[in-house]
Amino acid sequence: MRGYGFTVAGIAIGVAGLTALGGMSERIVRFIEGGDRFVLGQISVAGRGLGMGAGFTAGGLLPASAIRSIAEVPGVAGVQPQVMLPLNPTTSQFMTLTQELVLGLDLSVPTPNRHYPALPVRAGRFLNVDDRRVAVVGAAFASSRGVDVGARLTLEGEAYEIVGVLERTLTAPDRFVIVPIADARAQWVAKDPMLRTLLASGAAAMRADDLNTGAAVGWRAGEDPDAVARRIAERVPRVNVQIPSELSRQLRASTVFFSALLTGIAALGLVIGGLSVANTIAAAVFERLRDFGVKRALGATDAQLGREVLTESLAVTLSGGIGGIVTAIVLGGAIDTWVSRGQQLFLFSARLVAGALIFAGLLGAVAALYATLRVVRLSPAEAIRRGA
Numbered sequence: 085m086r087g088y089g090f091t092v093a094g095i096a097i098g099v100a101g102l103t104a105l106g107g108m109s110e111r112i113v114r115f116i117e118g119g120d121r122f123v124l125g126q127i128s129v130a131g132r133g134l135g136m137g138a139g140f141t142a143g144g145l146l147p148a149s150a151i152r153s154i155a156e157v158p159g160v161a162g163v164q165p166q167v168m169l170p171l172n173p174t175t176s177q178f179m180t181l182t183q184e185l186v187l188g189l190d191l192s193v194p195t196p197n198r199h200y201p202a203l204p205v206r207a208g209r210f211l212n213v214d215d216r217r218v219a220v221v222g223a224a225f226a227s228s229r230g231v232d233v234g235a236r237l238t239l240e241g242e243a244y245e246i247v248g249v250l251e252r253t254l255t256a257p258d259r260f261v262i263v264p265i266a267d268a269r270a271q272w273v274a275k276d277p278m279l280r281t282l283l284a285s286g287a288a289a290m291r292a293d294d295l296n297t298g299a300a301v302g303w304r305a306g307e308d309p310d311a312v313a314r315r316i317a318e319r320v321p322r323v324n325v326q327i328p329s330e331l332s333r334q335l336r337a338s339t340v341f342f343s344a345l346l347t348g349i350a351a352l353g354l355v356i357g358g359l360s361v362a363n364t365i366a367a368a369v370f371e372r373l374r375d376f377g378v379k380r381a382l383g384a385t386d387a388q389l390g391r392e393v394l395t396e397s398l399a400v401t402l403s404g405g406i407g408g409i410v411t412a413i414v415l416g417g418a419i420d421t422w423v424s425r426g427q428q429l430f431l432f433s434a435r436l437v438a439g440a441l442i443f444a445g446l447l448g449a450v451a452a453l454y455a456t457l458r459v460v461r462l463s464p465a466e467a468i469r470r471g472a
Contacts, residue, residue, distance in 0.1 A: 094364040095404025095444065096411060103412035103440045107430035111254065114431055118255025119335050125199030127301040127313045128326040129154060146323065147294040153320045154301060159312040161302040162196040164189065167268035168297050171239075171261060173275055184225060184259045186239065188268020191215070196302025203257055208233035208248035215264050220248035224258035224428065237261070240274040254428065269295040362451040365397050369455035376459050377468035386460045393456045394449060401448025405441050 131146035146165070155163045167188035191213045195201055202210065203220075210220055219237055226232060226249045237244045239261070250257055263271075269292060273280055283290065303312040309328045317325040376389060409432075416430035 091364050091368045091400055092404040092407065095401055095448075096407035098364075099405045099408025099440055099444050100411040100415070101408075102443070103409050103432065103436065104416060104430065106436045106440065107412065107416050107432045110433050110436050111429060111431040114254040116336060118253055120332050121199045122197065122255065122257075123326070123331045123335060124309075124328050125197040127303065127309055127316065127328060128298060128331065129301055129316060129320075130298040130324045130326075131296070132322045132324050144297075145294065146296040146298055148291065148296070149294075150320055150323055151296065151299055154299065154316055154323070157312070157316050157319050159303050159307040159315060161304045162194060163302075164193040164196055164300045165265060165293070165296040166190070166298050166300060167265055167272055167295065169268065169272055169275060184261070185256075186268055186271060187260050187262045188265040188271075189262060190265045196300050198302065200257075203262075204251040204253075205248045206251040208246070210248055211262065211264060215247075216267060217242060217244050218247045218263070219244040220250060220262045221246055222250050222258040222260045223252035225261060239263075239267075240271045242267075242270075252428070254431065258428075265296075266292070272297070362447050362454075365401060365448050365451035366455045368400065369393055369397070369452060369459065373459060374468050377465070380460075381465070381468070389460060390453075390456045393452050393459075397448045397452030398445060401444050402441065405444030408444070409437055409440055 129146065131144040131150065148165075151163050151165055154160060167186075169186045169188075171184040171186055189195070189211065191211055205220070206223065208220070211218065219239075221231065221237070226246075231237065231246055233246055233249060235246045237246055244263065244267070250260075252258055272295060273283065279295075301312075301316065303309050310330075313325050313327045316323070376393075379389065412430075413432050416432060420428050420430060
């Protein structure tokens with residue numbers, strides 16, 4: 085490997101760039117897949133109108149009577165009342181899936197989401213039915229604030245004990261603060277002055293269980309979820325019903341531009357990085373043109389020369405590839421930690437790392453083969469003259 089230091093460094097830079105772009109692409113793909121899996125696992129229903137309960141449905145008030153009516157619709161297997169609020173109401177609601185949200189769950193009802201019947205907990209425990217003033221937080225939320233199980237979190241002037249931290253899902257729950265629905269209802273009243281005025285005036289007869297921003301609805305085995313969702317929309321007045329397949333398409337459409345842009349950049353980086361690696365290997369071989377000419381003059385066969393070049397090229401390429409991958413992972417981790425406040429921007433999956441290493445190795449082999457063919461076409465004397 086002596087004398088190949090600059091070659092290894094050049095390959096490492098090219099592979100690091102490719103790996104970093106691939107890590108960003110993998111992160112976006114995982115985010116879309118996770119969100120898609122979530123919305124396809126349940127029917128989301130919200131009260132008609134635009135209330136402060138942003139969440140996925142951006143709906144208004146969903147009273148207990150509407151929830152009872154939904155439960156009576158044929159094909160419905162379960163209805164879980166929920167309250168979903170922005171953690172910070174002054175933050176723009178444009179990118180809902182990337183916001184920090186407070187999610188209040190009615191724990192007396194099993195979660196009907198088929199793909200997420202229970203969110204995985206990394207540390208501590210999930211909420212219990214009789215819990216109050218406790219919270220379970222997502223991995224990104226915990227990382228951005230440096231909190232863990234046992235820490236205190238203040239929400240609307242009230243102290244909450246963190247009893248659990250979720251495993252990183254690489255999608256929306258990573259930014260959730262999950263609390264019992266009674267606590268979320270109290271937070272909603274504290275956040276929304278219009279709601280407080282309405283309750284204080286007595287203009288509307290509302291009970292605590294009427295304060296819901298939405299509900300997660302499950303369907304019976306053998307039922308088409310889209311058909312059940314349309315049935316709810318037809319039979320229950322004054323509700324907004326999200327058709328699972330349509331919501332899935334909306335989710336994918338909302339990220340298609342960024343995904344296409346990132347794919348284009350990655351493809352461009354693949355071409356540039358690939359040419360850089362191939363050119364670096366070929367140049368390294370041509371720099372030893374005189375040595376190869378001398379070896380051929382001393383009796384080395386083309387096959388022997390080819391094996392030597394291929395072995396050295398693969399060793400150099402794989403060394404540079406491994407160095408580039410390690411560099412990308414270290415820099416990506418540093419960026420995730422220091423810049424994004426716990427939000428993961430890069431995902432260096434096993435398939436990405438293996439693909440980058442195989443890509444570098446194949447390029448090195450092809451470049452070495454091309455350079456070797458160029459070398460053996462020259463006579464030993466011509467190779468020595470050109471390499472002098």
